[in-house]
Amino acid sequence: MTFRLANRIVRLPEQFFSGLTRRVAAFQQAGHDVINLGQGNPDLPTPSHIVEALRDAVLDPATHRYPPFRGLPELKEAAAEFYRRTYGVALDPEREIAILVGGKTGLVEVAELYLEPGDVALVPDPGYPDYLSGIALAGAEPYALAITASNGYMPDLEAVPEAVWERAKVWYVNYPNNPTGAGTTAAFFERAIEKARDHGVLIVHDFAYGAIGYDDHRPPSFLQIEGAKEVGIEIYTLSKTFNMAGWRVAFAAGHPEVIEHINRIQDHYYVSIFAAVQRASVAALRGPADDIEALRQTYQRRRDAFLGALRSAGIEAPSPQGSFFCWIPLPSGVSSVAFADALLEQAHVAVAPGRGFGEHGEGHVRVGLLAPEDRLVEAAERMARFWARRF
Ligand SMILES: Cc1ncc(COP(=O)(O)O)c(C=O)c1O
Numbered sequence: 001m002t003f004r005l006a007n008r009i010v011r012l013p014e015q016f017f018s019g020l021t022r023r024v025a026a027f028q029q030a031g032h033d034v035i036n037l038g039q040g041n042p043d044l045p046t047p048s049h050i051v052e053a054l055r056d057a058v059l060d061p062a063t064h065r066y067p068p069f070r071g072l073p074e075l076k077e078a079a080a081e082f083y084r085r086t087y088g089v090a091l092d093p094e095r096e097i098a099i100l101v102g103g104k105t106g107l108v109e110v111a112e113l114y115l116e117p118g119d120v121a122l123v124p125d126p127g128y129p130d131y132l133s134g135i136a137l138a139g140a141e142p143y144a145l146a147i148t149a150s151n152g153y154m155p156d157l158e159a160v161p162e163a164v165w166e167r168a169k170v171w172y173v174n175y176p177n178n179p180t181g182a183g184t185t186a187a188f189f190e191r192a193i194e195k196a197r198d199h200g201v202l203i204v205h206d207f208a209y210g211a212i213g214y215d216d217h218r219p220p221s222f223l224q225i226e227g228a229k230e231v232g233i234e235i236y237t238l239s240k241t242f243n244m245a246g247w248r249v250a251f252a253a254g255h256p257e258v259i260e261h262i263n264r265i266q267d268h269y270y271v272s273i274f275a276a277v278q279r280a281s282v283a284a285l286r287g288p289a290d291d292i293e294a295l296r297q298t299y300q301r302r303r304d305a306f307l308g309a310l311r312s313a314g315i316e317a318p319s320p321q322g323s324f325f326c327w328i329p330l331p332s333g334v335s336s337v338a339f340a341d342a343l344l345e346q347a348h349v350a351v352a353p354g355r356g357f358g359e360h361g362e363g364h365v366r367v368g369l370l371a372p373e374d375r376l377v378e379a380a381e382r383m384a385r386f387w388a389r390r391f
Pocket residue numbers: 040101102103104105128174178206208237238239245249250
């Protein structure tokens with residue numbers, strides 16, 4: 001027997017990178033020494049004090065019961081404290097913070113909450129592909145805001161047609177940006193808030209790489225900007241800041257009504273997250289800021305080692321301001337998919353083809369700084385030899 005799949009599921013975009021993941025696995029199984037820099041999965045372990053907090057919590061039978069629907073109050077308090085300490089932003093833990101089962105889930109929920117068929121959601125291009133998932137589920141349309149080197153990786157808001165602003169209901173913003181590594185400025189957020197206010201658009205700032213800024217760039221929080229809470233929310237995941245990608249914990253902060261709506265939809269989907277994981281997340285958010293600084297420095301050393309090796313072989317690439325990605329421009333006319341395929345086949349280095357992040361990602365590949373420095377240098381050397389043979 002077959003069952004007719006609902007249209008909203010049929011509409012879901014193909015996972016562009018699942019083919020790459022399979023190909024990497026096939027080369028590894030064939031015994032090749034593949035350096036996999038194609039994904040965004042942090043390679044370092046969660047700090048031990050967080051793991052120990054989980055172990056202690058799991059031994060307490062109180063955590064084995066259903067947690068409160070909307071999450072542990074102390075986790076929301078810890079998130080509010082974290083924002084106060086890190087960004088000087090005041091948040092009411094109960095009204096302005098919602099616990100999420102990972103940031104990805106929150107991004108989809110916002111689309112389900114606010115988009116109807118015929119509505120438009122603004123997305124960065126290139127950008128994180130999962131913004132498109134919630135938009136497709138809601139039957140709405142994405143409108144790509146080009147962010148390229150030529151506009152400093154910040155969209156030209158004046159170039160967006162009035163008719164698009166009128167239909168736009170949700171606007172996904174992401175700095176430090178995956179995949180380009182670009183940072184942003186308070187001035188851009190101010191302009192975005194003005195536009196959002198003028199057109200009644202909800203800004204969702206995805207701050208997944210908030211802790212990872214390089215040199216003197218310290219990524220600003222959207223919520224630090226006057227008026228942000230009136231037009232939007234920020235999604236902060238523990239995945240990257242604390243190497244907790246597998247734990248599935250994040251939170252949304254900002255506009256109280258949006259937070260209430262997120263909680264409302266989640267009342268139907270979940271009974272929050274395992275309480276032991278929530279207690280460990282409290283330990284993460286209240287933990288030493290030094291751990292976060294050490295992680296930032298690790299990625300900065302990796303960035304410098306990788307780009308240093310690439311540049312000394314004559315390949316030019318810009319330095320990212322944040323995130324753990326390098327965004328490498330290819331020689332003109334070269335397809336990013338063909339390049340990534342051949343690089344994997346011939347040099348056993350996996351990178352993500354820029355096309356997978358949108359039309360404006362073409363002509364680039366994304367390299368994740370998710371291996372030790374010596375492996376990154378080795379990857380750069382293999383890439384440079386491959387490049388020299390080909391171009
Ligand atoms: C830009 C961006 N947003 C959101 C996420 C989702 O993070 P998580 O669902 O682990 O919180 C990721 C993960 O790679 C990301 O790169």
